[in-house]
Amino acid sequence: MENTFWTALAASSLAALVTATGIYTIRHFDIWGRKYSTYFVCFAAGVLISVSFLHIIPKSFEMNENAPAYLLSGFVLLHIFNRFITAFVCERGPDSLYGLGLVPMLGIGFHSFIDGFIYAITFSVSAFTGVLAASGMVLHEFPEGIITYLLLLHGGFSAKKSLILALLAASLSTPLGMLVSYPFISQIDKPSLGAMLSLSAGALVYVGATHLLPQAEKEHRKYSLFALGAGILIAVVIVLSK
Template structure:
């Protein structure tokens, strides 16, 4: 049991490190990142929506018969938060009118990363091999998650240094935090509860990708946006295949 704790902690910390590397890389090449933000949005939308439909949603539905309700709750919950940010922050302060484009994806990705930490706790408790297989699949999407979280925060008007901190806290630190929070209660996190949490995060990710990222990207009519979207779908398929 003690070995599984330390292995899960190391694996979740590795995921956070990969995400942080993505944030550092895009911060280091800021000008290039700004020029290609539209492509990153399309790529991220492809990853988030495809991974949700191909893996997270079917998995959660097989684990919990009430998962469709949690899926709807995740989708509508993020929509309501978006309305709140738009009404009480963006409209009242014109200088912050684009805050929602950064804050909403940050919240959705943060929720998903937190639940990733739960998954590390559970899989390494089952067996070390199961944990390693889960780690392989999840680490693949951590690098682009860090990039897109940072870029969208900056796009939303957040200062670059603050965007680095917020992106790290939301997309990177939440994974080992989720592992540490969930590990003492691992026996209480049964199949039904994990299915509900997965479905909740899937609803949030679908909202971020389909209603937040893609419409923004389509407004800018970049030539290779469909290629970037297809690249995101392809990466999601690789992630799903690695978890099969």
């Protein structure tokens, strides 16, 4: 269990580092970051969705007979949370500091905090499950860092404050979520762990299918479909090679 803890911590810390890299990139290499972030989004979506359906969901079904209900719950709960954030943002004026900057930052921060839970859950099931989940999650952190920084900047925060808040919300919250959740997750029984794994799979499918892909489709980049296909292919190869 000690090795599992350090592996999960390393993976969540890597996610935080990738997010920080995204923030650094958009701050210092604005044109490059905007140009290629869509491809990271598409690739990450392909990996997350494929890994969820090919490995994480079947694994959770083996561990808990009620896993399908938890899978649906994970998807719906994240959708409701997203709708709440969207509605709250829309209630603010278009020039509102909170509407354009702070509220989305809190939503992303909570999402990143839950990502930390997913690292703790998946690595507690097995190292292979954890690596599969992490392979997609880490990649989607890069554009998430870019988005968080830009939202804060456009919301009226200074470049320095945007940097600090983006790092706290989108980057450091992930290993924090892992550290907070791991002591509890490592002590629960197999059916409960299967339920939590299924919940996390529902969340991963939601992030990939309704958050990342629509964002990529808005851009209509020439090779975005190839990036999505590459993500799916990588996930299939990893799962089949087990």
